Amino acid sequence: MDYIKQRLIEVGRPQAELVRDLIKNHGDMVIQDVSIEQVLSGMKGVVSLLTCTSKLDPQEGIRFRGYSIPELRDKLPKMKKDGEPLPEGLFYLMLLGELPSKDDVVFIGKQWSERSQGIPRHVFDVINALPLDAHPMIQFNTAILAMSTQSHFRKAYMSGMDKKDYWDPMYEGVMDLISRLPIIAAYIYRRVFHKGKYIDSDPSLDWAGNLAHMMGFDSEEVKRLLRLYMVIHADHEGGNVSAHATHLVGSALSNPYYSFSAGMNGLAGPLHGMANQEVIMWINDMLKELGTDDPTEDQIRQYTIDTLKAGRVVPGYGHAVLRKTDPRFTVQLDFGNKYLPDSNLVKVVNKIFNVVPEILENTGKVKNPWPNVDAISGALLSSVGIREYPVYTMLFGVSRALGVLTQLIWDRIYGLPIERPKSQNLDWFLNKTGMKK
Numbered sequence: 001m002d003y004i005k006q007r008l009i010e011v012g013r014p015q016a017e018l019v020r021d022l023i024k025n026h027g028d029m030v031i032q033d034v035s036i037e038q039v040l041s042g043m044k045g046v047v048s049l050l051t052c053t054s055k056l057d058p059q060e061g062i063r064f065r066g067y068s069i070p071e072l073r074d075k076l077p078k079m080k081k082d083g084e085p086l087p088e089g090l091f092y093l094m095l096l097g098e099l100p101s102k103d104d105v106v107f108i109g110k111q112w113s114e115r116s117q118g119i120p121r122h123v124f125d126v127i128n129a130l131p132l133d134a135h136p137m138i139q140f141n142t143a144i145l146a147m148s149t150q151s152h153f154r155k156a157y158m159s160g161m162d163k164k165d166y167w168d169p170m171y172e173g174v175m176d177l178i179s180r181l182p183i184i185a186a187y188i189y190r191r192v193f194h195k196g197k198y199i200d201s202d203p204s205l206d207w208a209g210n211l212a213h214m215m216g217f218d219s220e221e222v223k224r225l226l227r228l229y230m231v232i233h234a235d236h237e238g239g240n241v242s243a244h245a246t247h248l249v250g251s252a253l254s255n256p257y258y259s260f261s262a263g264m265n266g267l268a269g270p271l272h273g274m275a276n277q278e279v280i281m282w283i284n285d286m287l288k289e290l291g292t293d294d295p296t297e298d299q300i301r302q303y304t305i306d307t308l309k310a311g312r313v314v315p316g317y318g319h320a321v322l323r324k325t326d327p328r329f330t331v332q333l334d335f336g337n338k339y340l341p342d343s344n345l346v347k348v349v350n351k352i353f354n355v356v357p358e359i360l361e362n363t364g365k366v367k368n369p370w371p372n373v374d375a376i377s378g379a380l381l382s383s384v385g386i387r388e389y390p391v392y393t394m395l396f397g398v399s400r401a402l403g404v405l406t407q408l409i410w411d412r413i414y415g416l417p418i419e420r421p422k423s424q425n426l427d428w429f430l431n432k433t434g435m436k437k
């Protein structure tokens, strides 16, 4: 057994014990009242999940195992002193709850590099069977499901493994899956947008750097951006659609491929991960309609008002939990202003940021008028040359694997049971309130 798994046992066993004790000794403690509005508005604020990898504060934003994004940029190992943190290090932190050393990051990177070589041929055949105009998320998700033929977890389960050991094959499957996603994503990108001219993986590169390389980008600029992108999109607590869907399906002891695929189906929704594609389309449509690459703030204001009048949302703005500017937006804006000061798209994003919050605030109904992670990510990708916006959500998915799959390992360590909330029909709600039909 390698030292990471050994460490996971040391860290995990006492915590699993605590969870059992919590249920045994305090299981009947009432922790929260739940209102009808909460139930009928997407369960916002209802504490109903145990997630240790990250925590989202409405005012401050995300912290990964206690560390904010600026702290991660400072403390996680990097390729170069002035570079961006490596996703390998964030994975280690989320998995074990402690900061990795450079050696830990090298170890994880080597593991992923070795495991990435085992993708079965049929996975590429299945992708190739899809039409070229199938959205990359369809191709990505199909490939994830096709890889489940290799599930360690399923094999271990069928062999009658003791359930307290389920975390082990789950860990193996998660490591395989994460290692292979860059190859799958780059394959789909090259298949759809570069006439199927594929580029071999370079095992000497880091996980995100290799993704850039296989997509056809060898500049330090793109690698640097993808490292940051992969870190900031990795996790957002347990209740967001992709994390919750992964957890829910995993609670039926579905293998990591089935579970992650469920999460990716959720990520493909325009209110969740697909918003990054929506944003860039919204900006492009605006520039086209206005007939300029350099719109004034008044023009953007009018276009935003027209979008709302048409009954559409302004993509990239608002959030189900956050009530301030998303720090994932801020760090990308800093990145854009520092490394891509001449990018016209970054300039437009800055102008949008100057006008949209006030307009959304004035609607009187939008709870959070501030930008989220998606308001700028596409502008940065496009500015470094990744202009094919249908792949943006897939790149988000590659990153999101780090968080939601780590959560899945911990679900198995904690021994969490099948999830099964109660539902009621409309009559029940009417009776409860005394309302008549």
Ligand SMILES: CC(C)(COP(=O)(O)OP(=O)(O)OC[C@H]1O[C@@H](n2cnc3c(N)ncnc32)[C@H](O)[C@@H]1OP(=O)(O)O)[C@@H](O)C(=O)NCCC(=O)NCCS
Binding pocket: 270, 271, 272, 273, 275, 308, 312, 313, 314, 315, 316, 317, 318, 319, 320, 321, 360, 365, 366, 367, 368, 372, 373, 374
């Ligand atoms: C993220 C989002 C889905 C959160 O939804 P939510 O928690 O229901 O948000 P709210 O409670 O603030 O919604 C209240 C109202 O404001 C609207 N609203 C919220 N954000 C809006 C936006 N960016 N543009 C226009 N209207 C918005 C909602 O559609 C809702 O309208 P309704 O009462 O007519 O149905 C929502 O803000 C949104 O659609 N944003 C745009 C898509 C996006 O960027 N998604 C990525 C999120 S990381």
